[in-house]
Amino acid sequence: MSWVKFFVAFLISIMIPLRVVSLDSSSENDYTGKHVTSENLYAVILGNKSAVTGGSGKVLDSGPNDHIFIYYADHGAPGMLGMPGELDVVYANDLVHVLKKKHENKAYRKMVIYIEACESGSIFDGLLPKNINIYATTASNSRESSYATYCPDDDFSSPLSEYDTCLGDFDKANLREETLQHQCKVVRRRTINSNFGEGSSHVMEYGNMHQRNDVIECYMGSNPINDNFSYDINHVVPPSPRSQFTTTTLSSTTHHPLINAHHDQRDTIIHHFSHKLRKAPSGSREKRELQKQLDEEINGRKVTDYRIYEIGRLLFGTQKNSSLILNHVRSPGQPLVDDWDCLKLHVKTYEKHCGRLTIYGRKYTRAFANMCNAGISTDQFVAALIPTCSTKI
Numbered sequence: 243m244s245w246v247k248f249f250v251a252f253l254i255s256i257m258i259p260l261r262v263v264s265l266d267s268s269s270e271n272d273y274t275g276k277h278v279t280s281e282n283l284y285a286v287i288l289g290n291k292s293a294v295t296g297g298s299g300k301v302l303d304s305g306p307n308d309h310i311f312i313y314y315a316d317h318g319a320p321g322m323l324g325m326p327g328e329l330d331v332v333y334a335n336d337l338v339h340v341l342k343k344k345h346e347n348k349a350y351r352k353m354v355i356y357i358e359a360c361e362s363g364s365i366f367d368g369l370l371p372k373n374i375n376i377y378a379t380t381a382s383n384s385r386e387s388s389y390a391t392y393c394p395d396d397d398f399s400s401p402l403s404e405y406d407t408c409l410g411d412f413d414k415a416n417l418r419e420e421t422l423q424h425q426c427k428v429v430r431r432r433t434i435n436s437n438f439g440e441g442s443s444h445v446m447e448y449g450n451m452h453q454r455n456d457v458i459e460c461y462m463g464s465n466p467i468n469d470n471f472s473y474d475i476n477h478v479v480p481p482s483p484r485s486q487f488t489t490t491t492l493s494s495t496t497h498h499p500l501i502n503a504h505h506d507q508r509d510t511i512i513h514h515f516s517h518k519l520r521k522a523p524s525g526s527r528e529k530r531e532l533q534k535q536l537d538e539e540i541n542g543r544k545v546t547d548y549r550i551y552e553i554g555r556l557l558f559g560t561q562k563n564s565s566l567i568l569n570h571v572r573s574p575g576q577p578l579v580d581d582w583d584c585l586k587l588h589v590k591t592y593e594k595h596c597g598r599l600t601i602y603g604r605k606y607t608r609a610f611a612n613m614c615n616a617g618i619s620t621d622q623f624v625a626a627l628i629p630t631c632s633t634k635i
């Protein structure tokens with residue numbers, strides 16, 4: 243192969259490590275814990291050694307003949323991806339800006355990016371140019387959740403059931419022959435599962451579509467030891483139909499127009515608590531404690547739902563106008579928001595006055611984005627926010 247070496251970057255921040263892997267490197271994690279940050283991610287991608295903090299200091303010091311593969315799995319929200327640090331997120335425009343810069347620096351030949359997160363399409367939709375040799379696949383489009391395949395009564399030996407099947411079709415792939423497009427189609431078919439009905443997600447493709455015909459090995463490499471490996475597809479646990487847990491809990495007690503009826507990755511925490519609750523001996527202290535945690539999580543969600551709804555009502559006059567504007571989804575090919583600084587400022591301002599947005603609360607970044615798109619200034623936003631968030635509920 244003429245392109246000598248290539249790099250693989252793994253960011254699996256749910257599991258904490260950020261790995262920067264090249265053909266000749268060890269498999270140690272390069273950045274763990276508090277060193278998995280958006281700033282380090284950008285510096286690693288850009289190959290800027292002096293900009294990283296902590297970790298092994300390894301960066302993608304790639305050149306014009308290299309192929310790069312990036313895999314990112316975390317919680318997502320409209321326009322953003324989670325990071326392990328509570329206040330740190332990756333905004334779509336910042337990531338795409340870094341990718342454009344990497345292209346300007348002529349620091350790769352081709353790049354493939356896989357993102358597994360809720361609303362992950364919003365990271366690239368309307369933002370990723372088609373002419374910078376990047377092909378991206380996301381677990382879901384820009385308006386939907388990405389769905390967990392683990393159900394609460396499956397094995398909970400792992401801390402949280404954060405993973406979905408999406409993009410996980412490595413089991414029977416022959417990396418030397420299977421193309422990216424083929425892999426995408428297989429995963430897409432398996433992810434749009436009729437049992438899931440509305441709660442299925444759509445694997446999406448963005449960027450340079452010519453790269454779909456490249457074989458996976460170009461980006462992910464291949465270990466000769468696995469050449470003859472075959473995987474029995476019958477032993478793959480099929481995705482279970484989603485359970486009805488959260489919607490029934492929330493919608494039986496609240497009627498806010500903004501609550502959507504999906505069972506998404508954001509509900510894994512609820513499944514986790516309720517599963518443990520079911521298993522705890524009745525009348526035990528553990529059960530009471532778990533019930534309290536579950537109630538707190540659900541109440542916290544109701545408070546957030548109410549606040550966003552109330553802010554919208556103050557800004558847009560009526561409930562009807564507010565939910566029309568805040569829930570609006572722009573057509574494909576348009577970015578989530580025109581003014582990203584406005585979105586960032588709204589998120590920051592909300593968190594200052596109303597408390598940190600949880601993984602659940604972050605689903606309202608689309609509402610914040612729509613406020614920006616509707617021309618709501620920070621002053622107007624603050625004027626609606628202060629009375630709403632200073633009221634105890």
Ligand SMILES: *[C@@H]1O[C@H](CO)[C@@H](O)[C@H](O)[C@H]1NC(C)=O
Pocket residue numbers: 290291292293
């Ligand atoms: C690398 O990062 C440092 C610190 O953020 C910055 O000052 C410098 O300009 C960057 N170098 C390049 C080549 O972008």
Ligand SMILES: *[C@@H]1O[C@H](CO)[C@@H](O)[C@H](O)[C@H]1NC(C)=O
Pocket residue numbers: 466467468469470
């Ligand atoms: C894979 O199978 C082929 C054909 O049977 C054999 O020649 C080759 O050595 C095997 N490779 C490995 C890594 O076992």
Ligand SMILES: *[C@@H]1O[C@H](CO)[C@@H](O)[C@H](O)[C@H]1NC(C)=O
Pocket residue numbers: 558559560563
């Ligand atoms: C609701 O929206 C309509 C159409 O944009 C507008 O004409 C009307 O004034 C709005 N109502 C209020 C109370 O702001």
